[in-house]
Amino acid sequence: MTPQQKATLQKLGPFIALMVVCVGLAFMSPDFLTVGNLMNVMRQVSINALIAFGMTLVILLGGIDLSVGSILAVSSVLTAMLMKAGYDPVLATLVGILAGALMGSVNGLIVAKGKVAPFIATLGMMTVLRGTSLVLSNGSPITGFSSDFFSTLGGGYLAGLVPVPVVWTLLMFALFWFVLKKTVFGRHVYATGGNPEAARLSGVKTDRVQIWVYTISGAMAAMAGVVLTSRLNSAQPTAGVGYELDAIAAVVLGGTSLAGGRGWIFGTLVGALLIGVLNNGLNLMGVSSFYQLIVKGAVILLAVLLDRAGKR
Amino acid sequence: MQVAMAGINKAFGPVRVLEGVDFSVAGGEIHALMGENGAGKSTLMKILCGVYSADAGSITVDGLPVNIRSTRDAEERGIAIIHQELNLIPQLSVMENLFLGREPRRFGVIDSGRMRREAGVWLQKVGAGQIDPTREAGTLSIGQQQLVEIAKALSLNAQVLIMDEPTAALTEHEIATLFQIMADLKARGVAIVYVSHRMEEIFKICDKISVLRDGSFVGERVIAETGFDEIVKLMVGRELGERFPAREVTPGEVRLKVADLSDEGNISGIGFEVRAGEVMGVAGLMGAGRSEILKTLFGVNRATCGQIELDGKPVVPRDPGEAIAAGIGFVTEDRKSQGLVLGLSVRENATLVHLDEYARGGVVNGRAESAAVQQLIGELRIRTRDAELDVKSLSGGNQQKVVFAKWLAKPPRVLLLDEPTRGVDVGGKAEIYHIINRLAAAGTAIVMVSSELPEVLAMSDRILVMHQGRQAAIFDARTTNQEEIMTAATGGL
Numbered sequence: 001m002t003p004q005q006k007a008t009l010q011k012l013g014p015f016i017a018l019m020v021v022c023v024g025l026a027f028m029s030p031d032f033l034t035v036g037n038l039m040n041v042m043r044q045v046s047i048n049a050l051i052a053f054g055m056t057l058v059i060l061l062g063g064i065d066l067s068v069g070s071i072l073a074v075s076s077v078l079t080a081m082l083m084k085a086g087y088d089p090v091l092a093t094l095v096g097i098l099a100g101a102l103m104g105s106v107n108g109l110i111v112a113k114g115k116v117a118p119f120i121a122t123l124g125m126m127t128v129l130r131g132t133s134l135v136l137s138n139g140s141p142i143t144g145f146s147s148d149f150f151s152t153l154g155g156g157y158l159a160g161l162v163p164v165p166v167v168w169t170l171l172m173f174a175l176f177w178f179v180l181k182k183t184v185f186g187r188h189v190y191a192t193g194g195n196p197e198a199a200r201l202s203g204v205k206t207d208r209v210q211i212w213v214y215t216i217s218g219a220m221a222a223m224a225g226v227v228l229t230s231r232l233n234s235a236q237p238t239a240g241v242g243y244e245l246d247a248i249a250a251v252v253l254g255g256t257s258l259a260g261g262r263g264w265i266f267g268t269l270v271g272a273l274l275i276g277v278l279n280n281g282l283n284l285m286g287v288s289s290f291y292q293l294i295v296k297g298a299v300i301l302l303a304v305l306l307d308r309a310g311k312r
Numbered sequence: 313m314q315v316a317m318a319g320i321n322k323a324f325g326p327v328r329v330l331e332g333v334d335f336s337v338a339g340g341e342i343h344a345l346m347g348e349n350g351a352g353k354s355t356l357m358k359i360l361c362g363v364y365s366a367d368a369g370s371i372t373v374d375g376l377p378v379n380i381r382s383t384r385d386a387e388e389r390g391i392a393i394i395h396q397e398l399n400l401i402p403q404l405s406v407m408e409n410l411f412l413g414r415e416p417r418r419f420g421v422i423d424s425g426r427m428r429r430e431a432g433v434w435l436q437k438v439g440a441g442q443i444d445p446t447r448e449a450g451t452l453s454i455g456q457q458q459l460v461e462i463a464k465a466l467s468l469n470a471q472v473l474i475m476d477e478p479t480a481a482l483t484e485h486e487i488a489t490l491f492q493i494m495a496d497l498k499a500r501g502v503a504i505v506y507v508s509h510r511m512e513e514i515f516k517i518c519d520k521i522s523v524l525r526d527g528s529f530v531g532e533r534v535i536a537e538t539g540f541d542e543i544v545k546l547m548v549g550r551e552l553g554e555r556f557p558a559r560e561v562t563p564g565e566v567r568l569k570v571a572d573l574s575d576e577g578n579i580s581g582i583g584f585e586v587r588a589g590e591v592m593g594v595a596g597l598m599g600a601g602r603s604e605i606l607k608t609l610f611g612v613n614r615a616t617c618g619q620i621e622l623d624g625k626p627v628v629p630r631d632p633g634e635a636i637a638a639g640i641g642f643v644t645e646d647r648k649s650q651g652l653v654l655g656l657s658v659r660e661n662a663t664l665v666h667l668d669e670y671a672r673g674g675v676v677n678g679r680a681e682s683a684a685v686q687q688l689i690g691e692l693r694i695r696t697r698d699a700e701l702d703v704k705s706l707s708g709g710n711q712q713k714v715v716f717a718k719w720l721a722k723p724p725r726v727l728l729l730d731e732p733t734r735g736v737d738v739g740g741k742a743e744i745y746h747i748i749n750r751l752a753a754a755g756t757a758i759v760m761v762s763s764e765l766p767e768v769l770a771m772s773d774r775i776l777v778m779h780q781g782r783q784a785a786i787f788d789a790r791t792t793n794q795e796e797i798m799t800a801a802t803g804g805l
């Protein structure tokens with residue numbers, strides 16, 4: 001096997017794993033391979049996928065964003081409050097997403113200008129923002145807003161078949177793929193993640209790249225928050241706890257290196273699908289949620305170990 | 313001790329890097345290994361010291377076949393190597409690096425007192441006694457790191473010592489010390505393999521020379537019976553033109569004017585002018601502040617006082633981005649840490665600086681980019697199978713050409729060069745000199761720091777000599793000589 005073939009195989013590893021799991025589940029559970037169930041899986045995956053896309057950029061930079069779950073909650077609460085106060089749902093949604101971007105940019109500023117390690121910076125923000133969402137909502141879920149537009153965002157179907165969140169996810173996937181593959185900004189993300197010093201000496205404004213990337217991650221978390229709020233028809237101040245871990249898992253499963261500079265968005269989509277399919281399949285088979293956690297964790301470890309082994 | 317490699321084959325995937333190579337070295341001999349960039353020298357040596365394993369072939373020590381599977385194996389057989397690329401762990405101290413994996417212990421605990429004393433002794437031996445053994449390795453200059461690597465290899469008390477371009481980062485002074493050490497080792501019966509692209513050195517210190525071309529062994533010669541031309545012909549397979557191509561440029565207006573420039577403690581009172589089309593060489597000992605001048609001009613280091621004028625207009629670059637926007641380019645000294653993003657492809661590295669040239673509205677035109685990269689690869693004769701390969705899979709000299717390529721997409725008004733031909737073979741050097749000349753002819757003002765005095769003398773119009781952070785003299789390159797420059801560099805003026 002040539003190095004190229006090996007590299008291609010390795011890149012496709014997560015995809016192959018996904019196929020294997022799907023085929024396995026199709027045999028074990030007759031309900032798995034139905035259009036309805038697959039669409040359902042995709043819809044469940046969309047929230048994690050949206051967050052994981054933003055997380056991919058952050059991890060490509062060699063960073064990490066632990067605050068996505070909290071950003072999601074603050075944005076949800078904010079959007080719901082605005083709608084409840086009678087503001088236009090479109091405006092409320094936009095404000096929610098913008099707020100997410102703003103929170104992300106604070107992460108970026110702390111990391112880039114304050115030179116704080118991303119783990120610490122976003123850990124701090126995670127706590128601060130969780131508190132913020134509790135304060136804003138007074139600790140209780142916000143319900144009682146209704147808008148056709150808003151409920152379509154998370155619960156609607158395109159052409160009566162494809163859930164709207166899935167449409168969002170695919171659109172965002174295409175956008176992120178394009179940005180990483182085809183734009184100057186994408187190239188600068190890879191360069192900054194691969195060797196910040198060399199990137200800076202080549203004129204890349206590495207600070208600016210970092211700030212933008214955390215901003216994007218925040219916006220994506222907020223977008224996931226909108227989808228979630230719409231689906232549940234309520235905003236929970238405690239929503240999104242632990243979501244950062246699922247997102248990081250999706251990114252890493254997809255083959256993006258935690259060291260930065262190496263990875264791709266397709267892998268992240270596959271990683272998110274893999275996690276989603278596993279959840280769904282285990283549910284269908286009636287495996288208790290306690291065991292589900294064990295299986296999920298084991299699969300992640302196994303995938304990363306295989307990835308390591310392949311790199312030697 | 314006699315080490316012989318016979319019939320060595322090695323391929324990385326489909327690429328055959330070595331084919332049936334024979335090589336042998338005996339105790340008490342300094343054996344040069346030469347060849348163009350990418351000829352396979354480093355790969356052959358990595359096989360000898362257990363980093364790679366050969367696909368075919370044998371290694372014998374004193375006639376007995378041995379199986380070297382790891383660097384540990386090699387060290388136990390008394391074979392040590394100084395790698396071409398620096399390998400110190402930047403966060404560890406100098407002494408921790410020196411004794412990594414074999415720390416002196418007492419009662420099972422690391423004996424740091426002893427470690428420090430012994431580190432001091434080894435550093436002293438390589439003429440680097442001024443380096444504090446407890447200092448973090450990452451804070452040392454490249455040259456100092458190289459000295460630490462040499463000290464580390466010496467401390468292994470090897471019977472076979474492989475040196476892969478050890479002098480690339482050193483200046484005359486340290487090199488003289490190194491040669492002294494090598495002579496001592498030779499007298500003690502150590503076998504030394506010496507890889508270098510510096511012809512002068514080879515003829516000065518080596519006894520024998522083996523040449524590789526395109527992964528094949530093309531011949532062994534006794535130094536005393538051969539000459540520069542024969543070696544080059546063996547290496548390149550053809551006669552090479554002039555080593556230093558002549559340049560006919562009539563310098564134009566003053567491009568770069570520096571007055572009374574100081575930074576935060578490395579340099580002070582620097583003042584010079586470079587005209588369009590002129591090459592200003594910068595010479596000096598390690599740590600004299602040569603690179604610091606360039607870094608300050610490029611906005612990496614902060615200037616604390618002084619003026620910089622570009623085409624008569626004052627500029628104060630606060631970061632590299634601003635310097636580049638003003639038309640300044642900078643070929644950095646250390647390709648691994650400053651010049652390249654090793655995990656990216658040749659193409660992505662080559663266009664990193666001027667990616668905007670191939671983009672519209674932030675979207676890269678892949679075809680235009682690839683075409684430009686192909687042209688650069690051709691122009692610089694970068695040896696790579698494919699522009700999409702990771703730049704780290706290229707040989708050292710070819711990586712250096714990629715660093716150069718980054719700045720050529722759009723000729724800069726001022727080009728700062730810090731050791732531009734480090735690790736580049738004779739042919740490649742000539743190509744880079746041609747490029748320097750061509751840029752100069754097109755009106756670029758060039759400031760070139762180099763530790764290779766023959767290069768500085770031949771390529772520059774004028775030569776600025778640094779001594780301890782101050783400028784000791786500016787000589788006219790046509791009338792000065794090595795002795796005069798060395799005297800000024802050591803503070804003798």
Ligand SMILES: Nc1ncnc2c1ncn2[C@@H]1O[C@H](COP(=O)(O)OP(=O)(O)OP(=O)(O)O)[C@@H](O)[C@H]1O
Nearest residue numbers: 324329349350351352353354355705706707708709
């Ligand atoms: N790990 C690797 N994977 C793929 N190709 C490699 C690898 N290491 C080296 N090569 C290729 O092998 C060839 C020989 O490389 P090597 O580093 O041995 O050259 P060299 O003679 O030391 O050159 P230089 O003078 O530039 O240091 C080059 O074409 C290089 O691209």
Ligand SMILES: [Mg+2]
Nearest residue numbers: 353354396708
């Ligand atoms: Mg080499």
